[in-house]
Amino acid sequence: MLQKPLMIVMVVITAVGATYLLLTGLQTAVAASPTDAVVFYDGALGGTPDTQNMVYGAIDLEFPFTVEATQTYSAAMQATILDTTPDMSDMAGYGVTPTMVPTLTRQNGFQLHFTLRMAEEMHTSQHRAGFNVTVISADLLGIELAFWANEVWAQEGGDPPDLFTHAEGAAFDTTAGFTAYELEIIEDVYRLSADGVPILTGPLRDYTAWEPPLPQFPDPYEQPNLIALSDNTSSAQGTAWLRYVGVTPDTAPLVDVMPASLTISETAGTAVLDVQLSFTSTFTTTVAFMTVDGTAVGGVDYTAISGTLTFTPGVTSQSVAVPILDNSLDEPDRSFTLSLIDAHFAQLGQSSTLITIADDDPTGADLPERIFLPVVFKP
Numbered sequence: 001m002l003q004k005p006l007m008i009v010m011v012v013i014t015a016v017g018a019t020y021l022l023l024t025g026l027q028t029a030v031a032a033s034p035t036d037a038v039v040f041y042d043g044a045l046g047g048t049p050d051t052q053n054m055v056y057g058a059i060d061l062e063f064p065f066t067v068e069a070t071q072t073y074s075a076a077m078q079a080t081i082l083d084t085t086p087d088m089s090d091m092a093g094y095g096v097t098p099t100m101v102p103t104l105t106r107q108n109g110f111q112l113h114f115t116l117r118m119a120e121e122m123h124t125s126q127h128r129a130g131f132n133v134t135v136i137s138a139d140l141l142g143i144e145l146a147f148w149a150n151e152v153w154a155q156e157g158g159d160p161p162d163l164f165t166h167a168e169g170a171a172f173d174t175t176a177g178f179t180a181y182e183l184e185i186i187e188d189v190y191r192l193s194a195d196g197v198p199i200l201t202g203p204l205r206d207y208t209a210w211e212p213p214l215p216q217f218p219d220p221y222e223q224p225n226l227i228a229l230s231d232n233t234s235s236a237q238g239t240a241w242l243r244y245v246g247v248t249p250d251t252a253p254l255v256d257v258m259p260a261s262l263t264i265s266e267t268a269g270t271a272v273l274d275v276q277l278s279f280t281s282t283f284t285t286t287v288a289f290m291t292v293d294g295t296a297v298g299g300v301d302y303t304a305i306s307g308t309l310t311f312t313p314g315v316t317s318q319s320v321a322v323p324i325l326d327n328s329l330d331e332p333d334r335s336f337t338l339s340l341i342d343a344h345f346a347q348l349g350q351s352s353t354l355i356t357i358a359d360d361d362p363t364g365a366d367l368p369e370r371i372f373l374p375v376v377f378k379p
């Protein structure tokens with residue numbers, strides 16, 4: 001029944017009168033180079049996804065349990081035709097080859113790319129779809145998107161009875177042609193774009209309240225770094241033409257404080273630092289900062305500050321000014337640090353600057369006070 005029983009686990013649930021299946025590999029995280037796309041399937045290279053970096057599974061849990069669903073590679077379309085229409089109770093689809101699964105860290109942002117054309121889709125419940133894209137991040141927040149012929153929509157999370165019900169959606173003709181979808185996940189939101197145009201956004205969901213019907217079934221919604229594209233229900237069916245699947249990790253801009261080190265005179269008044277995003281974000285980005293004492297002490301050598309910078313979309317640069325306190329003492333140079341400590345919708349890059357306060361007072365400038373003491377000392 002299972003195409004690759006050692007590589008894929010078929011999980012079946014019964015909820016709201018329907019049966020679910022989700023495909024999940026026995027996955028371990030593999031580090032991926034930042035900004036490099038990890039390609040799981042490229043139809044231009046030929047063959048079905050399971051001949052590349054994906055695994056295929058198909059199952060039917062209703063009598064007589066025979067699988068009529070098929071996957072067929074079309075050289076003309078450079079795509080695989082996944083067809084579950086012969087029998088609605090059939091469930092079939094793809095997961096990622098375990099050794100290819102990247103770490104999906106939502107705080108750093110990542111994008112799932114897939115090129116898809118729904119040839120047809122039919123469902124007997126408004127809460128089910130014949131093709132679904134499921135992404136679960138490293139810490140288990142994720143999103144399951146359902147593809148109808150005329151709508152793409154999100155599965156609700158939380159607890160029953162809301163769990164796995166039809167949530168926010170966007171009217172969209174998924175059958176018109178191949179569409180290059182980009183599902184971006186960052187922080188606690190997802191955003192789906194179709195051929196570069198955002199069509200649907202919403203909060204990430206927690207699907208962990210779902211429990212496997214039998215304890216020996218693993219829970220895919222508690223599987224970190226899960227990517228699945230499948231008909232996962234006995235209440236819907238479809239024909240999906242799948243041309244490409246890949247993921248890009250670490251897509252959020254870096255936030256850097258610059259320069260890395262700075263020496264200024266005690267008389268400078270302020271130390272001004274630049275805080276920059278590596279590229280313009282379409283999300284509002286924030287980063288918190290604070291000064292940290294070194295040999296320079298807040299309140300004595302400089303004024304300790306902390307706060308949060310907000311970068312609205314389009315803004316990439318802001319400055320932070322730390323007041324420097326002057327005195328007339330001859331003393332060593334002293335230093336402190338300005339640190340970025342908490343970025344949202346961005347990744348911390350160069351996160352601190354060492355600021356050295358150069359003493360400006362001449363050697364011996366404070367000697368008169370010291371010299372005076374012996375004068376008043378009477379043995």
Ligand SMILES: [Ca+2]
Binds near residue numbers: 066067090
């Ligand atoms: Ca069947």
Ligand SMILES: [Ca+2]
Binds near residue numbers: 090236
């Ligand atoms: Ca089905």
Ligand SMILES: [Ca+2]
Binds near residue numbers: 326360
């Ligand atoms: Ca001075």
Ligand SMILES: [Ca+2]
Binds near residue numbers: 328329330331359360
């Ligand atoms: Ca001084």
